[in-house]
Structure formats: structure tokens, C-alpha cells
Amino acid sequence: xxxxxxxxxxGKKGKPFYWIVAADARAKRDGKFLEKLGTYNPNVNPAxxxxxxxxxxxxxxxxxxxxxxxRAILSYKGAMLKNHLAGGVQKGALTEEQAEEKFKAWVSExxxxxxxxxxxxxxxxxxxxxxxxxxxxxxxxxxEAAAKAxxxxxxTAEAEGTQEASNEEE
Numbered sequence: 001x002x003x004x005x006x007x008x009x010x011g012k013k014g015k016p017f018y019w020i021v022a023a024d025a026r027a028k029r030d031g032k033f034l035e036k037l038g039t040y041n042p043n044v045n046p047a048x049x050x051x052x053x054x055x056x057x058x059x060x061x062x063x064x065x066x067x068x069x070x071r072a073i074l075s076y077k078g079a080m081l082k083n084h085l086a087g088g089v090q091k092g093a094l095t096e097e098q099a100e101e102k103f104k105a106w107v108s109e110x111x112x113x114x115x116x117x118x119x120x121x122x123x124x125x126x127x128x129x130x131x132x133x134x135x136x137x138x139x140x141x142x143x144e145a146a147a148k149a150x151x152x153x154x155x156t157a158e159a160e161g162t163q164e165a166s167n168e169e170e
Contacts, residue, residue, distance in 0.1 A: 005059055005066040017041050022059045046117055051077045078107055
């Protein structure tokens, strides 16, 4: 039975949410699956991915073929690297401890880059909010100045109107 690691679509129209599953290649896209390996939500920035790395590696070692998108996700989360390192351990090129150490180093580096991107997005959002606030303050200042000018012209018109009325009475 050929097994694929692929995405199974859930969510509503225009708001996709995916399960990462190991499924028989002949099964329907959203049909029967063998094991749920994780979730993928592309609606947030950066996309959120929850993956059982060990489960994915187990399926990869048993011969499951990931689809292109699933391969990218597995690579992003380190399942492909862990599978590669496990192959090196089986061949005797590395020890289990060395492979685990390399994997942990890679994960910590990857977490650093993801955190940096999140911080960058947060800073950009803050800058955008500050820019919008400044623009709003500027608009409010213009409105206040226009209101004061209008009030001043009304007062002068009223004063002139009362002077004209008093001049006519004389």
C-alpha cells in the first residue's frame, strides 16, 4: 500500500486550515487517513505549523512519500533533517547523540530566525499604528483650527451685525 504524507483541507471557504496526515495514496483528499501528524494554518503571519516530528520521521522511514507542499512543511519543521540524520546513524556515520545534538542546534537556530521575523512583523505593525495615529492627530488639528476660524468669523460677523444695528438706531 503506497502511503503519502499530504495535506487534508479543513476550515471554511476562503479560510483554509489543513491537517498533515499520512494516508493511502488511493484515498480521497479529505477522506480516510492512517494517522494525523499535525496541523498547518496559513491564515496567520507567519503561518502556524504544529507537527509531530517523530511520527513524521517514522512514516518517512517506512517509505511514505510526502507531496511537494508537505515536503516543504516537513523540511521547515526539521522532519526531513531528522530523517536524514537517522539514516546516517543507521549507516554508522554518526552516533545517536551526535545526530540529536545537530538536530537540537538546527532547531534552536530555526527558532531564532522565526522569532526575529515575528519581532520584525510586530515592529512594522507598531510603526504602522504610530503613523496612523500621527495622521489622525494631524487631521484633528486641522479640524480644530477650521472650527476656531469659523467661530471667529461668526463672532466678527455677529459683532458687525450688532454695530450696524446700533448705527441704524442712531
